[in-house]
Amino acid sequence: MTTTLTDLAGPGPLPDQDARTRVLETAYRLFYRHGLRATGIDRIIAESGVAKASLYRHFPTKQALIEAYLDVRHARWMDWLETRLAAQASAAQWLAALPDALDDWFRAPGFRGCAFINGHAEVGSEAPPMTVQHKRELAQRIERACREAGLAGPGDRAADLLLAVEGAIVRAQMEGADAARAPLQRAFSRVLA
Amino acid sequence: MTTTLTDLAGPGPLPDQDARTRVLETAYRLFYRHGLRATGIDRIIAESGVAKASLYRHFPTKQALIEAYLDVRHARWMDWLETRLAAQASAAQWLAALPDALDDWFRAPGFRGCAFINGHAEVGSEAPPMTVQHKRELAQRIERACREAGLAGPGDRAADLLLAVEGAIVRAQMEGADAARAPLQRAFSRVLA
DNA sequence: ATGTTGACAGACAGACCTGTCTTGTTCAAG
DNA sequence: CTTGAACAAGACAGGTCTGTCTGTCAACAT
Structure with a gap:
């Protein structure tokens, strides 16, 4: 996987991936752009087109989603640096x-x-x-x-x-x-x- | 006025100044320690021992209080630097x-x-x-x-x-x-x- | 055919958010 | 003494927050 610069700013438009991926990609974009506290679960729900129950099935708390976001962010950023x-x-x-x-x-x-x-x-x-x-x-x-x-x-x-x-x-x-x-x-x- | 290092971390314990000063000093401490969004008006009210109406008399919105906090912070930090x-x-x-x-x-x-x-x-x-x-x-x-x-x-x-x-x-x-x-x-x- | 699994949709609870308003008290200037 | 400003205490409104719960539906395996 090679991470591009646009991947660091925000993910692609709207993939029809599975629910977990959609949640994580939407959180990735919103958390980075607007911050952690400013991004509510409801907005992630709305913009990812996923049911709230689905989000909480894959990520038991908002904190867990934040940590998953940071893990992805870390992996992508380091990958981008190596590629670049x-x-x-x-x-x-x-x-x-x-x-x-x-x-x-x-x-x-x-x-x-x-x-x-x-x-x-x-x-x-x-x-x-x-x-x-x-x-x-x-x-x-x-x-x-x-x-x-x-x-x-x-x-x-x-x-x-x-x-x-x-x-x-x-x-x-x-x-x-x-x-x-x-x-x-x-x-x-x-x-x- | 000479600003000391402890003034930069947080104000003194609890002065019996006027309401505006108490609000601003409490906001100063809480905003710096816990962040802007994490600090609610209610907590500033409670810890400053001031009525909510008094807070909103001196600072019409939370945003105005934040800006007043940043102004004070700037003045104190620069003053501390010069003194130091x-x-x-x-x-x-x-x-x-x-x-x-x-x-x-x-x-x-x-x-x-x-x-x-x-x-x-x-x-x-x-x-x-x-x-x-x-x-x-x-x-x-x-x-x-x-x-x-x-x-x-x-x-x-x-x-x-x-x-x-x-x-x-x-x-x-x-x-x-x-x-x-x-x-x-x-x-x-x-x-x- | 039947049961399981995952997802969607959305109501709901309980807490917290900002900001308004009411009521009563203190205190000082006119 | 009266009037009015500042204040304390807190109810209240309307919204948002996280997280739970109930239903419904489609896909798929048994």
């Missing part, structure tokens, strides 16, 4: 190309920041574990690239890059992609120098 | 001391990230203008320091520092202050080098 950077021949090039890849994401229609940052900001400390787990896996992926690129101190290096990535996501969300592009590029250049 | 860094003799020292000041904030009891990032993440594009205005004023303050320190390209420099600051706030919120401290310090060292 698959053409890079070396780990060094992979790292150097990361800012451009993120810039593509920031400019994608429907971009509304990081679902995990937003989710964590919304529900606070009682957030599902995936909100923080996603960031850890991204940090590990970046650290692996640093190690494979033969950089000294890959752990610190990855932490520095992740700090810049998080900052760029927030900047792009609040001020637009243009506000994040150049600073992110410069931050990467400095860390990888 | 007032001892720095030069603009260069002011900039160099910023990471330590932020680290203090990250370690303050009740720290739950940036109220403006969180607010923007929660309500999305219909967010009050103050959510983005706060960041612009902070960027201007940093840019001024860069200019006064005689650094070349103060605009770009400030944008780079702000990116690191935003990233550090998010990292500290999700993983704790320790995860943000060293990367933020290194990012500042590189940009100011």
